[in-house]
Amino acid sequence: MKPIFKLTAALLAGAFLAFPAASAELRIGLQDDPDVLDPAQSRTFVGRIVYTAMCDKLVDVSPDLKIVPQLATEWNWSSDAKELTMKLREGVKFHDGTDFDAKAVVATIERNMKLPESRRKSELASVEKVEAVGGYEVKFTLKAPDVTLLAQLSDRAGMIVSPKAAEELGANFGNHPVCAGPFKFVERIQQDRIVLEKFQDYWNKDNVFIDKVTYLPIPDTTVRLANLRAGDLDMIERLAATDAASVKEDAKLNYQAVVNIGYMALYTNIANGARADNPFGKDKRLRQAFSLAIDRDALNQIVYEGTAVAGNQPYPPTSPWYNKDLPVPARDVEKAKALIQEAGFERVPVELQVPNNPVAAQMMQIVQSMVAEAGFDVSLKSTEFATLLDEQTRGNYQLSRSDWSGRIDPDGNIHQFISCGGGINDTKYCNAEVDKLLNEARASTDDAVRKEKYDAAGVILNEDLPIIYLGHQSWIWASKKGVTGFVPSPDGMIRLQGVKFDG
C-alpha cells in the first residue's frame, strides 16, 4: 500500500503545482485519422478539419457560404473572368517566423500545381500562371474563365505554406507542416493524436482563446460520445444521428447541427461499359419511376432521426443555389407504376451496390421495399468501400449508392460528375446542352446569371436522372457546456477563432 500512497501524493502535489498556469486546452474527437498533413497532398475530410486550425487560406467561407477575406483582404475579377487579382494581408508570419508575402503565395500555388505528388492539380487546372505584381499583390491568369477558382482557394489549394519549409522538406512537408494559421504543429502520433499549440505571432491572435488543441481519431461513434461524457474529450464531430436525442437531453453537453453542403445519391450506369446496357440505364422513365417511388422524408425520419433533409438536387434546399421550381417530389407509387408500364415493363430487376456500413445498408433496405411497391425488384450488393469505388469507376455496376462531401461553389457539386469528360463522371452521362450550361455558369462573375444556368441544367438533369439525389445529412457536433463561441458551418469544419473553453 505504501508505494501507491507515495505515488498518489506525488501526483496530487504535481496537479496542484501545475494548476496556477490555467491554460485552455481543447481535446477534439475526430471520426478518422487524417492522412499526410500536407495541404498539397492530403485528401481526407478530417485532414481539412486539422488544417482549419493550422493553415490559413487566401479566402475563407462564412457560415452562410459567402467567400470572405482571410490572407487575402480583397480581390477583383477582370471583366472576362480570366484574371483574378488579390491584395494580401501585411504583417502575417508563418509558424517558422518567415514573412508571408506575394512570393510565398506564388511558391505555394506553383507547388500545388507542379509537385508530382500534389492532389490539387485538378482544382487548379484552370490556372495558366500566377505571379507577384507587388510585395503584397498576386495575379492569377486563367486558361479559360473560371469563377470557381475563388472557392478552390478557400480550401486546401489556397492554404499558403512557408516557402522555406516547403523547399527544405519537399514531398515530406507533411511530417512537419509549417503554415500561417492560428495554431502550429507540435507532434503527431499516427492513429493516436495530433497536437497543435497557439501561434503567438498569429495575425488575428486576439481572437484565439485556446492555448492547445489535440485531435484524437476515434472511429467508433459510441466510444467517441462515451469519451466526451467521461470528460476525456471536450468536443466531438459527426455524432451519430441515433445519439442526437440523448445529447440534446444531456444538461452537461451542447448539441449543434447544420445541414451539410454534400449529398447522398444513387448513381445510375448510363454509358459506362457493357453493364450500362440494360433497361434501367437506357430508359429515363424507369429512373423517374424509381425516384418517384422513394419517400425521401421517411428515409430521413427513419435512418437519420430527422437530422437530415430530403433532397433532389446536388445542393440542399437550404442552399441559395437550390432551384425552388423543382421541389423534392412527394412519393407517388401510382405514377411510378404508370411510368414503368409506359416503358413496357411489369417488374424491373435492378442490382444496387451499397457500401457495407450499417447506416447505408439500412437506408437502402428501406428504398428496396419502397420501390418494390412500384415494380422494382432490387437486389442489394453489399460492397466494401475501396471495392465499390473501383467497381463504380470501371462501370461494373447498375446502380450505386455514393456520397459527395460537397464543395462551396455549386460547380464543385455538379460539373465533374455530369459533364461529358468529367473527371469523376462514373455514370458517363453526356449531354451537350448540359455541358454548355455548366461551362457558361463557370465563366460568369454574376451570381444571378450563374443561377439561371444551373437552374436550366437542373431541369434537364431532373428529367434524365443520371444521378438520383436522395438527401443531405447534417454535420452534428457535441461538446461540453464549457465550450462556447463555436459556430457550426455547412462545410463541417471546426473554426477555433472565437471559441472559448472554460473547462
Add this chain to the structure above:
Amino acid sequence: MPVYIGKRLLVAIPTLLIISIFVFSLQKLLPGDPILAMAGEERDPATIEFLREKYHLNDPVPVQYVHWLGGIVTGDFGISLRTNQPVLELVMQKLPVTIQLAVMAMIISLMIGIPMGILAAVKKNTVLDYIANIVALSGLSVPNFWLGIMLILLVSVNLGWLPASGYESIFVDPVRSIQTMIMPAFVLATALAAQVMRHTRSAMLGVLSADYIRTARAKGLSPREVILSHSFRNALLPVVTLTALLFGELLAGAVLTEQIFTIPGFGKLTVDAVFNRDYAVVQGVVLCTAVGFILMNLLADVLYVLLNPRLRATL
C-alpha cells in the same frame, strides 16, 4: 543449446519466405485499386499515373514482389501509400504499444487463469470447480467489443475511474500509460484466462493422480507443498506452451479491442491498411507478426527444455 536455436532460426527463413509470397499474392487478389482509394475524391488522372509509377504498381506482380523483397533484405520495408511514412517507422511506432498490451493482457490472464485452474483441479467436482468453469466459459463467450463498450460506460462514464480510451507511452507517463491500458488488457485477458484456466486444470488433474504425488502425500508433506512444489511445476509445461502461443497471437494485434479503446497498435494499423489497400504496410506488419510468432514458438521450446531436464538429452 545454441546450435539448436541456430538451427531453428535457419528453418524460419524459408517459412517467412513462403508467408511473404502468400500475403503478397493474396493482396493482389483483393478487389479495389489502392491508387483510386488514395488519389482523392477528384481522382486526377495525372496524379493517378504518377502514383502508379512511384509505387511500381504498373509492373507485373512477380517483379513487384522481387522489388519488395530486395528492399526487405536491405532493411527497406517500403513507404506507406496513405501517409508517406516509411513502413519500418510505422511498425516500430506500433510495436511497443502492441507488446505492452500483450504483456499486460498475458499477466492479467495468468494471474486469473492459473490460480483458478489449480483451485478447480484440487477441488475437482465441487461447487468451486463448477464456479471456476462457469467464469472461464463466460470469459471465453463474451464478445470483446461488447465487454469493452460496457466497461467504458461503467468504469469511465459512470464511475469516472479510468480514461475511456486513448494511449500514452509507458516511457512518457507510466501511470497514465497503465491506466489507459488496463481496461483493454483486461478485456483481452478474459478470453485468454479461460484457456489458461482450462489447460492448468487438466494438466494438474493429470499430475495429481500420478503415483509420486501419492508418495509425496504418504510421506506426510503438507498439501501446500504437494500442490505447489510437486504438482504445479510438472503441470506447468503445457501451460508454458499455451502462454507462448497465445502471446504470439496477441502480437498480431487485437483489432476490435484496439478499435474500441483507440489504441494505436498493430491491429488497427493492419485493418486501416487493408481498407486503404496500403499494400506495403500490410506486408510489413504480417512479416513482423510472423517473426514474432516464430520467436515465441522457439521460446516455448527452449523453456520446455529448461523446465524439463529429461528433454535435454534429446537435443
